Amino acid sequence: xxxxxxxxxxxxxxxxxxxxxxxxxxxxxxxxxxxxxxxxxxxxxxxxxxxxxxxxxxxxxxxxxxxxxxxxxxxxxxxxxxxxxxxxxxxxxxxxxxxxxxxxxxxxxxxxxxxxxxxxxxxxxxxxxxxxxxxxxxxx
Numbered sequence: 001x002x003x004x005x006x007x008x009x010x011x012x013x014x015x016x017x018x019x020x021x022x023x024x025x026x027x028x029x030x031x032x033x034x035x036x037x038x039x040x041x042x043x044x045x046x047x048x049x050x051x052x053x054x055x056x057x058x059x060x061x062x063x064x065x066x067x068x069x070x071x072x073x074x075x076x077x078x079x080x081x082x083x084x085x086x087x088x089x090x091x092x093x094x095x096x097x098x099x100x101x102x103x104x105x106x107x108x109x110x111x112x113x114x115x116x117x118x119x120x121x122x123x124x125x126x127x128x129x130x131x132x133x134x135x136x137x138x139x140x
Contacts, residue, residue, distance in 0.1 A: 036081040041067070044110055044138040051088070051110055053118075055134055056081070065093040065133050067108070069117055089117035093133055104129025107139040 037057040044051050052070040068090045074083035106129040107121040123129040130136050
C-alpha cells in the first residue's frame with residue numbers, strides 16, 4: 001500500500017513540474033493550443049503603404065481557410081497565433097455561395113478605402129484561377 005501511495009505522489013509531483021516548467025512564451029508540453037496555421041501569402045504597396053495578406057487555416061478536422069489583411073507587419077504569438085496588432089480585414093475563403101461546387105480564386109483585389117477591403121473574384125475554370133488557396137496573390 002505504501003508503494004502505491006509513493007508512486008501516486010511521484011506522478012502528481014512530476015505532472016506539476018511539467019505544467020509549471022514552461023516559460024511564459026512556451027507552449028504547454030510542446031503542443032500548440034491553437035490548431036491554426038499561418039502563412040504570409042503576399043504583400044502589396046498601395047499609396048506608399050504596405051499591406052500584408054496572410055492565410056489562416058483553422059480547425060482540427062474540418063479545415064477552414066481565412067484571408068487576413070494587415071496594414072503593418074504583424075508578429076504572432078508562437079502558441080496561440082494571435083497577432084500583436086488588429087486585423088484590417090478578414091474573410092473566409094468559402095464565404096461566397098455563388099460557386100457551391102469547386103471554386104478557384106481568379107482575383108484577389110485590395111480595396112483599402114472600401115468596407116470590403118479584400119474582394120475575391122471566383123471562377124470554376126481551373127485554368128483561369130488559382131487551384132491551391134495557399135498560392136493566392138494580390139491581383140496587380
